[in-house]
Amino acid sequence: MLSRVADAIYWLNRYVERAENVARFVDVNLNLMLDSPTGAIEQWEPLVLITGDQEIFKNRYDQATAENIIQFLTFDREYSNSILSCFLQARENARSIREIISSEMWEQVNASYLMVQEAAQDPSRVRWPEFFNEIKLAGHLFSGITDATMTHNEGWHFGKMGRFLERADKTARILDVKYFILLPSVQDVGTPLDEIQWIALLKSASAYEMYRKCKQHRITPNRVAEFLILDREFPRSIEFCLLQAESALHQITGTPAGTWKNPVERSLGKLRAELDYLTIEEISEQGLHEFLDNLQIQINGVGTKIFEVFFALQPLN
Amino acid sequence: MQFDGYEPGNFYDELFEAPGKPRPEANLLIEKINSLPSDELRRRQEAAQTTLMKLGATFNVYSDRQGTERIFPFDVIPRIVSATEWAKLERGLKQRVYALNCFLADIYGDRKIIQDGVIPLELIESASGFLAPCMDLKPPGGIWCHITGTDLVRDRAGEWYVLEDNLRCPSGISYVLENRRVMKSSFPELFAKMGIQPVDGYPGHLLDTLLNLAPKNLPAPTVVALTPGIYNSAYFEHSFLAQQMGVELVEGRDLVVADGYLKMRTTKGLERVDVIYRRIDDTFIDPLVFRPDSYLGVPGLTEVYRQGRVAIANALGTGVADDKVIYAYVPQMIKYYLGEEAILPNVPTYLCWEPKQLEYVLANLDKLVVKAANESGGYGMLIGPHASEEQRQNFAQLIQASPRNYIAQPTLMLSRVPTLGDSCFEGCHVDLRPYVLYGEDIYVHPGGLTRVALKKGSLVVNSSQGGGSKDTWVLCQR
Numbered sequence: 079m080l081s082r083v084a085d086a087i088y089w090l091n092r093y094v095e096r097a098e099n100v101a102r103f104v105d106v107n108l109n110l111m112l113d114s115p116t117g118a119i120e121q122w123e124p125l126v127l128i129t130g131d132q133e134i135f136k137n138r139y140d141q142a143t144a145e146n147i148i149q150f151l152t153f154d155r156e157y158s159n160s161i162l163s164c165f166l167q168a169r170e171n172a173r174s175i176r177e178i179i180s181s182e183m184w185e186q187v188n189a190s191y192l193m194v195q196e197a198a199q200d201p202s203r204v205r206w207p208e209f210f211n212e213i214k215l216a217g218h219l220f221s222g223i224t225d226a227t228m229t230h231n232e233g234w235h236f237g238k239m240g241r242f243l244e245r246a247d248k249t250a251r252i253l254d255v256k257y258f259i260l261l262p263s264v265q266d267v268g269t270p271l272d273e274i275q276w277i278a279l280l281k282s283a284s285a286y287e288m289y290r291k292c293k294q295h296r297i298t299p300n301r302v303a304e305f306l307i308l309d310r311e312f313p314r315s316i317e318f319c320l321l322q323a324e325s326a327l328h329q330i331t332g333t334p335a336g337t338w339k340n341p342v343e344r345s346l347g348k349l350r351a352e353l354d355y356l357t358i359e360e361i362s363e364q365g366l367h368e369f370l371d372n373l374q375i376q377i378n379g380v381g382t383k384i385f386e387v388f389f390a391l392q393p394l395n
Numbered sequence: 396m397q398f399d400g401y402e403p404g405n406f407y408d409e410l411f412e413a414p415g416k417p418r419p420e421a422n423l424l425i426e427k428i429n430s431l432p433s434d435e436l437r438r439r440q441e442a443a444q445t446t447l448m449k450l451g452a453t454f455n456v457y458s459d460r461q462g463t464e465r466i467f468p469f470d471v472i473p474r475i476v477s478a479t480e481w482a483k484l485e486r487g488l489k490q491r492v493y494a495l496n497c498f499l500a501d502i503y504g505d506r507k508i509i510q511d512g513v514i515p516l517e518l519i520e521s522a523s524g525f526l527a528p529c530m531d532l533k534p535p536g537g538i539w540c541h542i543t544g545t546d547l548v549r550d551r552a553g554e555w556y557v558l559e560d561n562l563r564c565p566s567g568i569s570y571v572l573e574n575r576r577v578m579k580s581s582f583p584e585l586f587a588k589m590g591i592q593p594v595d596g597y598p599g600h601l602l603d604t605l606l607n608l609a610p611k612n613l614p615a616p617t618v619v620a621l622t623p624g625i626y627n628s629a630y631f632e633h634s635f636l637a638q639q640m641g642v643e644l645v646e647g648r649d650l651v652v653a654d655g656y657l658k659m660r661t662t663k664g665l666e667r668v669d670v671i672y673r674r675i676d677d678t679f680i681d682p683l684v685f686r687p688d689s690y691l692g693v694p695g696l697t698e699v700y701r702q703g704r705v706a707i708a709n710a711l712g713t714g715v716a717d718d719k720v721i722y723a724y725v726p727q728m729i730k731y732y733l734g735e736e737a738i739l740p741n742v743p744t745y746l747c748w749e750p751k752q753l754e755y756v757l758a759n760l761d762k763l764v765v766k767a768a769n770e771s772g773g774y775g776m777l778i779g780p781h782a783s784e785e786q787r788q789n790f791a792q793l794i795q796a797s798p799r800n801y802i803a804q805p806t807l808m809l810s811r812v813p814t815l816g817d818s819c820f821e822g823c824h825v826d827l828r829p830y831v832l833y834g835e836d837i838y839v840h841p842g843g844l845t846r847v848a849l850k851k852g853s854l855v856v857n858s859s860q861g862g863g864s865k866d867t868w869v870l871c872q873r
Contacts (some may be wrong), residue, residue: 081660082649174623177638232662330662388662 079232083175085389087233088240089180090171091224094187097164097194097240098217099248101210103128103255106282108206111144113274122147122305127253129159148206153198161199161213165191180227183220190216214284232330239326239384246319247377250370252283253306257367276302289329303366304358316373320350323380330388342383349376396428396436398813401820405599407553407810408822412424420477420870423589427582428472438470440815443577452842456581468863473579474812474845478872484547484555484829485839485858487739490729492543492831495560495716497732498540500780503529503712505698513731514724518748521799522721523769524563524714526677532701534710536606541708542601544568544832544844544867547739549810556742556807560722562713564674567844568597568830569632570864572639575842578866592841598639604834605640608706611667615848618642619659621650623675623691633674642672652695657705669708677711719802720746743805747798756794756803758785763803765794770836778854780806809854812865813845824848826856827867841869 107125122123123142126135134157139146154160158167169191172184193212197204221241229235256279276297280286289297289305292312309315324346331343338344361369403411410421417425428436440726447469476484500507502519509516519525546558579586602618609616619854622633624646637644641864649659650668658665678685680692699705715721723744726737745752745763756763760779767775777790795800829843845865846856856862 079662080643080645080649082646083643084662170625173630177634177644236662355715 079120081389083178084233084236085385086171086175087179087237088384088389090175090187091221091237091240092244093164093168093171094190094217094220096159096248097161097168097190098214099245099252100151100159100161100164101213101217102248102282103252104148105207105210105214106252106255106279108210108279109276109282113278124255125151128254131157131159149201152209153194155198162194165194176232180223181228182223186216186220190220214283232233235326235329236388239323239330242268242323242326243377243381243384245314246316246323247374249283249306249314249316249319250373250377252279253303254367254370255262255279257370272299273297280305285312285314288312300358300362303361308353308356308358308362317350317353320346320353324350339367340383340387342387343381345376345383346380349373351382396431396433396815396820398820402822404811404822405551406808406822406824407549407551408517408688409549409812409825410472410809411813418475418477419792420475424473424475424582424585427585432525436471436815439581440469441472443469443581446577446580447573468849469574470578470814470823470863470865472577472800472813472815472820473578473866473868474827475868475870476827478870480873481521481841481869483738487555487737488543488545488829488839489542489837490733490735490738491545491557491560491725492540492837494723494729494732495543495562495740496537496539496730496833499710499716500537500560501715501732502715503532503539507536508728508731511731513727514721518720518799521716522715522718524677524712524717526685526712526715528697529710529712532710533703535610535703535706538608539710540713540832541604541608541710541833543833544828545831547827547829548742548807549807551804551810553810555739557725557739558742559719560716560725561828562709562716563676564709565828565830566629566632566674567828567846567864568840569635570841571842571844571867572597572635573831574864574866589868592869593869594840594842597840598636600832600834600838600840601636602640602642604832604838605642605672605706605708607834608708613669617659617667618670619645619650619668621645621647621671621673621675623647623679627671627674629674634710636672647675647689647691647693650696652693653697655702655704657693657696657699662808668705670708672708677714679738680707680711719744719766720748720799723802742807745803747794747801747803753794753798756801757791759803760791762806764806765790765801765803768800768802778806806854809856810849812847813864814849821851823851824854824856825865844868 103125107122122144125147126132126142129151135142135147135150138154138156139150148155150160152161155162157163165187167259169187172179172187173385176184193216193380195210224234224237256275277286280289280302283306286304289302292305292309305312305315310321312318312319325335327343327346333339333343336347338347399415401411402414410417410425412418449732495757500510508514540562542565544561544567546561548556548558550556571594605618606616609618618640620633620637620640620642622630623646624630627633634644643659645659651658651660651665653665657668657671659668673680674704675691679689681694681697682692683694684697696705697711700707700711723746726741729735729737745756747753747756756765760777763779765777765779770776778788779787809824809826812825813820814823825845825847827843827845830840832838832840845867846862847865848854848856848861849863850861853861
């Protein structure tokens with residue numbers, strides 16, 4: 079298949095997934111703020127820190143107010159990772175491969191883009207919890223439609239790889255929100271407030287109920303982190319996402335599982351194998367934030383290698 | 396809505412012979428429409444428009460990054476062409492395309508037609524579509540114009556004339572196919588009774604035409620459709636045709652010249668391309684030979700093409716015959732190459748580079764339509780009878796400054812077809828663009844795009860200037 083087409087399907091999926099996850103981590107913060115004791119200082123700046131785009135934010139806004147940050151992350155046309163920009167780019171990618179994807183997929187992306195664009199006309203009228211919920215649903219609809227209407231061929235596998243790599247990266251970031259929020263008040267650990275915050279975090283990853291089912295009721299920081307990082311069965315955990323991305327990759331290349339022939343297979347395989355044998359205690363030892371930071375760097379590295387191996391093909395001269 | 400009060404007026408009406416008297420081939424259609432409950436026709440029209448929007452049969456109006464796509468306005472009352480009428484058009488178009496192909500091979504080869512004094516050399520070389528780098532080119536099978544979209548019109552007497560040939564990359568066929576799909580669900584009962592020739596075979600014929608260009612010894616040649624990309628106004632059509640033919644839709648950046656062949660970049664490495672269906676203008680196709688500022692093409696493609704290692708449809712350089720001065724010579728070409736009279740006449744054309752004709756044109760600007768030789772799409776045009784004195788003065792100066800670049804034609808009263816208006820049927824002017832494919836044989840696709848000037852009284856059918864389209868029903872021989 080054409081490199082450009084594979085690239086477009088890969089990014090179409092990444093952008094839809096990205097929009098969904100930006101909605102998730104803004105939503106978790108909204109929830110945390112609602113449950114904070116009155117008088118506590120609202121912490122929004124961490125959201126921008128997590129995106130890694132604090133420079134862009136500072137250049138465009140005076141203050142890190144809730145309003146500015148939500149505007150930046152949802153409707154800012156100039157910021158390429160805002161929800162609106164993600165859907166715009168997803169739509170442009172979809173448009174360039176309309177003859178490859180199903181028309182249902184195109185219509186879904188188009189409708190989501192139009193919905194966000196309309197909301198952006200007047201942000202003061204947006205009811206945020208509902209809006210973020212709609213964005214999450216838009217993401218689910220798109221992946222469901224993709225799985226149910228597109229042949230599971232090479233292009234589909236590129237899409238799947240994009241979706242799961244993006245999700246792995248974003249679950250790491252959602253988990254990181256908690257780190258930043260908790261930082262100034264370590265004494266709260268283990269208090270009822272702390273538990274409420276962890277519940278909010280699990281809910282933002284649609285993980286609360288599933289966590290309860292498999293971890294037998296108790297909510298402890300380590301077990302929540304373990305669930306979101308190392309669980310092999312929960313579809314938003316980092317380990318699960320890497321397993322899925324890796325299986326899509328091997329479907330594309332035909333290389334047997336557990337072996338590698340190109341740098342993408344090697345770096346992704348290595349990362350996934352590391353998680354296979356890691357325990358949450360080892361992660362705590364090196365520090366959750368440091369671990370997540372490092373993980374994001376490695377996932378980015380996989381993305382770079384995908385670009386080099388599959389998309390940026392140069393002729394030999 | 397009823398046809399009772401419909402007034403064909405002093406024009407050739409495609410559906411009516413006289414007020415209240417439909418042409419025989421339109422009888423069933425008129426009867427059917429008259430029998431519909433009031434507003435049912437409008438309901439079907441609206442349903443048709445909605446379906447077209449859903450199908451995404453749109454063209455782009457891309458002035459900002461919002462991404463606006465509009466449908467080409469569609470009118471639910473079809474245009475009907477009888478079997479005998481069509482048989483004549485088919486013969487005429489085959490003859491014309493055959494002669495044009497001889498002409499292209501000749502002027503980029505031996506140039507006999509110039510030596511024999513039929514067309515002056517300077518007219519050829521001053522045509523903007525003439526490409527010197529194509530001299531001595533030998534396209535596969537000697538075919539240059541694989542796809543032609545000839546524009547035909549009818550005058551007040553119902554006579555057919557050729558208005559333009561469109562030998563570069565004629566567009567619009569996707570509307571023909573989508574309009575038909577919609578009409579079949581709007582009037583299924585008529586399709587059962589009337590014997591209307593189907594149009595769905597076009598993508599298959601186009602693919603055959605393209606495969607015919609591939610080297611004969613290849614078991615599975617690779618055909619691609621080359622588009623300028625999603626911002627092009629006809630992008631929907633490019634994507635639609637690629638999908639219908641099952642070929643890869645590529646952009647210039649997907650292609651690269653390597654080891655002397657044209658290849659496309661795939662996830663499994665470089666793969667050879669054998670035939671290009673190009674929807675990019677000649678001069679954008681290779682920055683090394685033509686416009687160096689083009690990002691749409693492929694550096695080095697022309698050389699691979701000259702070596703015969705890739706085929707391009709249409710061939711490069713065919714635009715020379717789209718020059719309106721060269722167009723005026725097509726009847727002479729038919730005579731010169733085939734020894735026949737043209738079955739389909741040209742619209743009478745005055746060439747301003749000839750002093751006597753120039754004099755006539757300048758003296759009669761208020762009666763004539765003046766066109767720039769190298770423009771299309773309704774641009775660079777003066778419709779004398781509708782223009783102001785000042786506009787005519789301006790054009791007179793333009794013509795005198797460069798007579799080679801202008802031609803003039805009498806103002807034709809184009810034929811009309813009843814069209815759904817706000818409260819009644821109104822006659823609107825139409826033209827017809829049939830599509831002709833030159834593969835192993837010449838094939839004329841039964842139908843074509845009927846463009847209609849929806850603005851009341853307007854003679855301009857271009858989509859950029861308030862035009863729409865209608866389905867074209869070519870009837871089977873009974």
